[in-house]
Amino acid sequence: MIVTVHGNRSDERPQFDGIYRRSPRKVSQLNGLDEPRRRDVVLRLLREARPYYPRLAVALVFGVIAGLGPLALSKAFPLVIDGVIGDPRHPIGLLLEVIAGVFAVNLISNLATYGQSYLTAWSGQRLIASLRSRLFERTMRMPMSEFDKWRPGEFVARFTNDLALMTDALSVALPQFFVTLVTLVGAVAAMLYVDWLLSLFLFVFAPIVNFVVAFFTRMISKSTKRSQERIADLSSNLTEVLAGERIVKAFGRESYENERFAASNDAYFGAYMKVLQLGQTQTPIVAMIVTIALLAIMAFSVREVIAGRLTSGQVLQFWTLVVFAINPLNRFAAFVGDISRGLIGASRVFEVLDVPIESDATDSIEPTRVAGALRFENVSFAYKADGPPILRDLSTTIEAGEIVALVGPSGAGKTTIVNLVPRFYEPQSGSISLDGIDLRRLHLGTLRAAIAIVPQEAMLFSGTVAENIRYGRLDATQAEVEAAAREANAEEFVLDLPLGYETPVGDRGMRLSGGQRQRISIARAVLRDPRILILDEATSALDSHSERLIEAALDRLLPGRTTLIIAHRLSTIRRAHTILYVDGGRILEAGTHDELLSRGGAYASLHAAQFAS
Numbered sequence: 001m002i003v004t005v006h007g008n009r010s011d012e013r014p015q016f017d018g019i020y021r022r023s024p025r026k027v028s029q030l031n032g033l034d035e036p037r038r039r040d041v042v043l044r045l046l047r048e049a050r051p052y053y054p055r056l057a058v059a060l061v062f063g064v065i066a067g068l069g070p071l072a073l074s075k076a077f078p079l080v081i082d083g084v085i086g087d088p089r090h091p092i093g094l095l096l097e098v099i100a101g102v103f104a105v106n107l108i109s110n111l112a113t114y115g116q117s118y119l120t121a122w123s124g125q126r127l128i129a130s131l132r133s134r135l136f137e138r139t140m141r142m143p144m145s146e147f148d149k150w151r152p153g154e155f156v157a158r159f160t161n162d163l164a165l166m167t168d169a170l171s172v173a174l175p176q177f178f179v180t181l182v183t184l185v186g187a188v189a190a191m192l193y194v195d196w197l198l199s200l201f202l203f204v205f206a207p208i209v210n211f212v213v214a215f216f217t218r219m220i221s222k223s224t225k226r227s228q229e230r231i232a233d234l235s236s237n238l239t240e241v242l243a244g245e246r247i248v249k250a251f252g253r254e255s256y257e258n259e260r261f262a263a264s265n266d267a268y269f270g271a272y273m274k275v276l277q278l279g280q281t282q283t284p285i286v287a288m289i290v291t292i293a294l295l296a297i298m299a300f301s302v303r304e305v306i307a308g309r310l311t312s313g314q315v316l317q318f319w320t321l322v323v324f325a326i327n328p329l330n331r332f333a334a335f336v337g338d339i340s341r342g343l344i345g346a347s348r349v350f351e352v353l354d355v356p357i358e359s360d361a362t363d364s365i366e367p368t369r370v371a372g373a374l375r376f377e378n379v380s381f382a383y384k385a386d387g388p389p390i391l392r393d394l395s396t397t398i399e400a401g402e403i404v405a406l407v408g409p410s411g412a413g414k415t416t417i418v419n420l421v422p423r424f425y426e427p428q429s430g431s432i433s434l435d436g437i438d439l440r441r442l443h444l445g446t447l448r449a450a451i452a453i454v455p456q457e458a459m460l461f462s463g464t465v466a467e468n469i470r471y472g473r474l475d476a477t478q479a480e481v482e483a484a485a486r487e488a489n490a491e492e493f494v495l496d497l498p499l500g501y502e503t504p505v506g507d508r509g510m511r512l513s514g515g516q517r518q519r520i521s522i523a524r525a526v527l528r529d530p531r532i533l534i535l536d537e538a539t540s541a542l543d544s545h546s547e548r549l550i551e552a553a554l555d556r557l558l559p560g561r562t563t564l565i566i567a568h569r570l571s572t573i574r575r576a577h578t579i580l581y582v583d584g585g586r587i588l589e590a591g592t593h594d595e596l597l598s599r600g601g602a603y604a605s606l607h608a609a610q611f612a613s
């Protein structure tokens, strides 16, 4: 398990706990699915399925026909054995009638089976498709503070495995379960009619089978929950490593990652084997109980014939009915397993659907024009309610059109400050306002439409150059897209690309250089024509050529817009009207470059340290 590359240095050891975030707390609280919660999930599914009730009602009728149809065969035995074989006249006409009758009933019931399974499958799939869309929509609208609690793989697992569990349950197990149940009820009713005394056997054995099945169902349900968590771990691990492939290679951590994946894989193997093993234990146990029941019934039915209470035809009819009744008992175990796995999947899907989404206050204000004056008043903020405070009692006023540079050591809280402006997070106390309107009362769409963000790492989506620029404003014309690219100094390289603006950028823009990606990211912001522009170390990771081009683009872009710019280079910082020196979540100094230098404080020392020599 331990990868020792150079001796036994502890940093070469894979540490499976600790470094990597575990499942969010929420998930582990839900170990197993206890009874009241299972009922909630079922009730919720029933509510969700409401639009499909008319179809399901028709399916129900078809299901009853499909379930009762096969029982017709059992009625054939007394008719044929007692009425045709047993009758010295051997009326062949009756035999033909029975054959035709059983055939007709089975034809109808098989058509009904098709109708029933098609309608339920359709409704189930429609419901799952609608849940899938809502899952996606929820994920998109989740506040960052909630989003941060989940690993991406957790979402992926819910979209894939958990919905697949629901598919199996809703489209396969549930319809068959219903038909089988009808067959069972029909068979029992017919048995009571033929010989109620003999039928009592079923009432002795059925509760035993029921108890065994219920016991296993609970166990399977718990194990399924655990195995779904393990597969979520596995897919988290996978998405993370695939995104960081270059880092894995660069640090030579292939075997480390192999070990880590293998551990995840083993954990899933163990958890899933437990689920399978429980199912495999249940089947033979139920089968043994059923066999005992069958043998007992056989013995006692012989006694009934000898006593003259049953004919041979009725005995065969009864045995057939027993088989029709027992067969469902056997299959119920599998259906119930599938259905409870489906409920686990549903509960995990609902978990995401229940995360609160970003929403506007009912009396939210939607100004027609945004000027861009920002005001922070005594803002305090922590990423987690019980976590360390990141911003402490921070106040500042930024005029519309003012260019403000945020400087300060790494971890000071600069990114956090700009994160609060688009309301990615909400301050725990204090308030932020735009043009005098508290952000909490401002229509979120209007607020974000007024903002463009250029982060340090340009995030492009797979698609063409033009599509990525147009992400800033979806209705922009080709001419506007090209104008934005020119403004951002991106045109020179775009025109050299094989297909120009129609060149695909590759997954996450990987076919372009960092500087090229960043210029597209700036063109996207230009196209948005924002009132508030946020540049978070937008040029920090670039080569000096790209940086010069971007700086020149900024000269055209900044004037007239409220700009929050986080940067280290003097050339960028000097462009600002005001510099805020941030440390420890507070603004320690504020003023122009010259003012702060002459004050001889923290900014002056930073400046001296950076530009000494």
Ligand SMILES: Nc1ncnc2c1ncn2[C@@H]1O[C@H](COP(=O)(O)OP(=O)(O)O)[C@@H](O)[C@H]1O
Binding pocket: 148, 383, 384, 390, 409, 410, 411, 412, 413, 414, 415, 416, 417
């Ligand atoms: N999403 C997050 N969840 C929890 N803590 C965070 C998150 N983002 C940043 N932090 C913490 O907040 C502090 C300030 O970070 P940040 O604002 O990114 O600093 P800066 O941009 O000045 O380097 C750091 O201690 C960092 O660890």
Ligand SMILES: [Mg+2]
Binding pocket: 414, 415, 416, 536
């Ligand atoms: Mg930062």
